[in-house]
Amino acid sequence: MNTNMPLYELRDLSKSYWRGGESIHIFDNLNMSIENGDFIAIMGPSGSGKTTLLNQLGGIDKPSTGEVLFEGQRIDNLSQGQLAKWRAANIGFIFQFYNLMPTLTAAQNVELPLLLSPVKKSERRERIATALDIVGIGDRAHHRPRQLSGGQQQRVAIARAIVADPKVLLCDEPTGDLDRTSADEILKMLQVLNQEMGKTIIMVTHDPEAAKYAKTELFLDKGEFIRRERK
Amino acid sequence: MNNFSLVLSNLGRKKLRTALLIISILIAFLIFGVLGAFFKAWNAGTEMAAADRLISVNKINFTVSMPIAYINKVRSTEGVKIATHASWFGGYYQQPRNFVQTFAVDAPSYLEAFPELIFADGQREAFLSTRNCLAVGADIAKQYQWKVGDNIPLKSNIWRKVGGSDAWEFSVCAIFDGNEENIGANYAFFHYDYFNESKSFAKDMIGWMVITSDNPANNDLIAKRIDEMFANSFAETETSSEAAFNKAFLAQVGNISLILTLIIGASFMTILVIVGTTMVMAITERTKEIAVMKTLGFQTGRIFSLVLAESIIISLFGGLLGLGLAYLAVSAIGPMMATAMPGMSMSLQIVLIAIGLMIAFGFVTGFLPALKAMNVKIVDALGKS
C-alpha cells in the first residue's frame, strides 16, 4: 500500500434527494481527501449536508453518484452486509444523543461491538475495562444509561466507539447536548485519542469552541467546502 | 454477554408487558392442555378399535338385545375367526354417582377377541375359573382402591336378581390393563353365565356381538353375511367395524371434537393477534436502537434472529407454564372424572404437539416484528432525534 495514500478519497461525490417532484442537491461533484491521523471539524449551517456527508464516510448511506474510497478501496459499491462488516472493523460512531442501549449496563454497551468479532472472553473483559478506563468512567461500569449524566453517557459512547480499535471515529455533534465543562472534557478526550492513539477523527459541530480542538476545519456551505488548517 | 443475554435484556425492558404476554400465552396453552386431555379421552374409543374387529348390534338400537343363540350361528359363518358377546350391566358402587361401566361377557372368547388386555401372572386363569369374578380395569381399581381378593357389591339400575335384589356380589380376582397407553382400562367385566343365571328377566339374551375377521379386507363381506343371516327375524342385526361403531356412538352425543377445535382455535387466534401486535409495537419503539446496532455492524440476519428469538422465548416460556398448569389441572380433575370421562390425562403426544405449537406460535408472532427490525433504515431512524 502506498504510504502517501489518503485514508479517504471522495471523487465527484453527489447526493440529492427527491422531494415534492424536484431533486434537491445537497452537494455536487465533491472532491476531497482525508489524511490518516487528521482531526477534522466540519461546520456549516443547519441543513447544509454535514450529517449526510458523515453518513457517506461511515458507509451507512450511499451517494447518488461518485465514489467513496477508503484506503484505496471503493466502499460505495459494497453490499449492506459487506458494509456492516467494514463498519465493525474500521469505524467508531459517536452521536449527539449518545444512543446507548437503555437495557444494558455501561460495560455491556461497550461490549456490543465485541460481539461482532471473535474475541476471547478474557480478552473481552480486559478490553472493556481498558476502554472504560480511558474515558475515565471505570467506576460506573455497572450503571445503566438512565443512572448516568449526559457527559458520562457520552464517555460510555466513546468507550463503545473505541473498544474494537477502529481507525476512524465519526462524531455527529458529540457535544451538542452537553454543558461547556462536560463538552470540554469530551473534546479533550477526543484530542487525546487523536494524538496518542492515532485515531482519525471527523467531527461535525456547530460550536466554534469545539472546532478549536481539531487540526483542520471544514466549512460546508451550499455544497462547497472551505478548508482551514489550524496547525 | 451473548445473543441470549441480549434477548433477555430486551424482554426485561417492560416487565409488565412481557408478563402480560406470557400470561396470555399461558392461558392459550392451559386451554389447549386441558381440552386436549379431554379430547384424547373422548377419542380413546376409536383409537382403541382394532382393524379386524366387527360389532354386531340389534338393528333397532344398540341398547336392544338379541338371542344368545345367534353367537353359534355367527361362529360358523365363513370368515369369522372369533365371535364373542357382551351385555350392558351398568353398575355403580355404593352410590349412583360412583358409576362403574360393567359388561357381562362370554369370558374365554372375550379375552381371545381382546388380546390387548393384559393381566398379572395367574389372574387371567383366576378370572376364567371363578364364577363371580369381576375383572377390573386398572383405572377403576386405582380410583376405588380395589385390590385382588376384595369382595365388591355392585348395584345395577337395570338388572335385578331373581328374588328382587339389585345388589350383585363380586369378587375382584383380576385387574387388567391395556398393553398400550391409549387402550382404556376404565371398565369392568364378569361372566355372562353368572349374569344369565341370576338375572330376573331377559334370560338368554345378549347385548351385542364382537367378531374378529380372518382378514380386515373381508370385514364388509362378513358383516353382510351376518346381517343377511338374521334378516327378517325378530332381532335383525347391524354389523359394522368397531371403529365405525365407536364413531357412530360418539356422533350421537354431538360433534364435540369440532366444538373443542373451535374453542382452541378461537383462543389461539385471539392471543396470536394480541401477541403479534404487541411485538410489532415493541419493535417500533426500538427502531432507533436497532438502527444503532446496525450502525455498529450487526448484520440484518442477526437482528432478525434476535427479534424472532424474543417471541419464541416468550411463547415457550408462557406455553410451558400453561402446559404445566394444565397438567396439574388434569391430574386434579382426571380422577374425579374417571368414570364419566375415563382416560383423561396429559399424554406425551399432547405435550409434543403443544411444544410444536409454541415454537410455531413464536415464529408467527415474531416474524413480522423481526422483518420490521431487519428492514430498519439506519439513516432514517437515526435522523429522527
Ligand SMILES: Nc1ncnc2c1ncn2[C@@H]1O[C@H](COP(=O)(O)OP(=O)(O)OP(=O)(O)O)[C@@H](O)[C@H]1O
Ligand atoms: N432522507 C431524506 N430525504 C429528503 N431530504 C433529506 C433526507 N435526509 C436529509 N435530507 C435533507 O438534506 C439536507 C441536509 O441534511 P443534513 O442532515 O445532512 O444536514 P446537517 O448539515 O447535518 O444539518 P444539522 O446541522 O441541522 O444537523 C437537509 O435539507 C435535509 O432536509
Ligand SMILES: [Mg+2]
Ligand atoms: Mg446533522
